[in-house]
Amino acid sequence: MPRPATLSNSSPSFGAPVRAAFSLQRDYTHLNHGSYGATPVSVMAAQRIWQDKLELEPSRFMRRDYKPGMRAAIAALAPRLGVGSEGLALVENATQAVNAVLRELDLPAGSDVLITDQTYGAVKNAARHMSARNGWNLRSVTLPFPAASADEIIAAYSAALDPAPALVILDHITSPTALVLPLREMAEAARARGALVLVDGAHAPGMLDLDLSAIPCDWYTGNLHKWMFTPKGCGFLWTAEVQRATTHPLAISHWYQQGYDAEFEYVGTRDASSQLCLQSALDFIDAHGQDAIRAYNTALANEAADALAARWGTERGAGQELTGHMVMVRLPDGFGSTREEAEALRDRLTDEFRIQIPINPLTGTLWCRLSAQIYNEMADYERLAGAVERLAG
Ligand SMILES: Cc1ncc(COP(=O)(O)O)c(C=O)c1O
Structure with missing residues (x-):
């Protein structure tokens, strides 16, 4: 459009x-919707109904209502991201998704991991922590700012892909500089050199017309509590089929080894109402x-x-x-x-x-x-x- x-x-x-x-x-x-979003009153009311249902009859809710509720939320979200439900998990937030991916990565010591100077602070820390633990070599490329054009960004990024990293962590929209990066071209360049691609799209859902199937990446995480009007604690992690068997949630729980979707669906007893009420956020969006x-x-x-x-x-x-x-x-x-x-x-x-x-x-x-x-x-x-x-x- x-x-x-x-x-x-x-x-x-x-x-x-x-x-x-x-x-x-x-x-x-x-003037700071970007950091934490803002939830419509109608969505908070829908969240409260889910919380009431849980507290009314906790055992029945957890045994009968939780799973279909989560599946319905994922099924409603999937078409808005250009993917099917399989491989699409709801998570608390992008920080947890990035940590989950990095924790399971089996890269040999000495592997290069590439971030940028505009990588979100928490994500940078997760990359630093896992690099120190696993002996990875963490490199950072400086992206142009102020940024004149997408071509200028692609050129700076491509130059940093030599020597080829084993993993790149790419923002879709940068936090400290608010740039919508030319993600597809940057991911393609990284893929062409054999790198795994983890995309931090924390700000993208709602703001951009997303088609994850057109982005060459292994993992893409986004927040729904920023620009898609859900309550706090609602994000997603989409994982390419080839990575699903080895990608696990941060908390290994009861549905371990029952497949990616099941493992992420249940990560221990919690208040998942911000995810269960996703449809009401979509209704708010559709109404406007x-x-x-x-x-x-x-x-x-x-x-x-x-x-x-x-x-x-x-x-x-x-x-x-x-x-x-x-x-x-x-x-x-x-x-x-x-x-x-x-x-x-x-x-x-x-x-x-x-x-x-x-x-x-x-x-x-x-x-x-x-x-x-x-x-x-x-x-x-x-x-x-x-x-x-x-x-x-
Ligand atoms: C680019 C980026 N990544 C990750 C995050 C982390 O989001 P959360 O705190 O919801 O995990 C943010 C939050 O502002 C962000 O801007």
């Missing part, structure tokens, strides 16, 4: 009118229209980034080609350049102006990461601009 250049052809019901559908505190400006949500969020992110960069005389972290529903904008000079200064500014925006937005130190200065979700509108970013200007002055 072509991306709209402006908000004018988007749904008039988004922005302030839809805010009541979420529990978000009214007197805050929420997945295409309409994507079009609005993408247009809003681009328009807000252009407006702020123009107002501050700065720049955005990437053009429309590499932008989804999040985008970096460089702050005016004078706020410093360190992680501590970034956190201090973030705290002042929260405490003094009630604005939630991540601030990252990059390129020797500070950048903010804007998120755009259907409850946002241009006035939210104008409030941010005003607050930054007051603090700068």
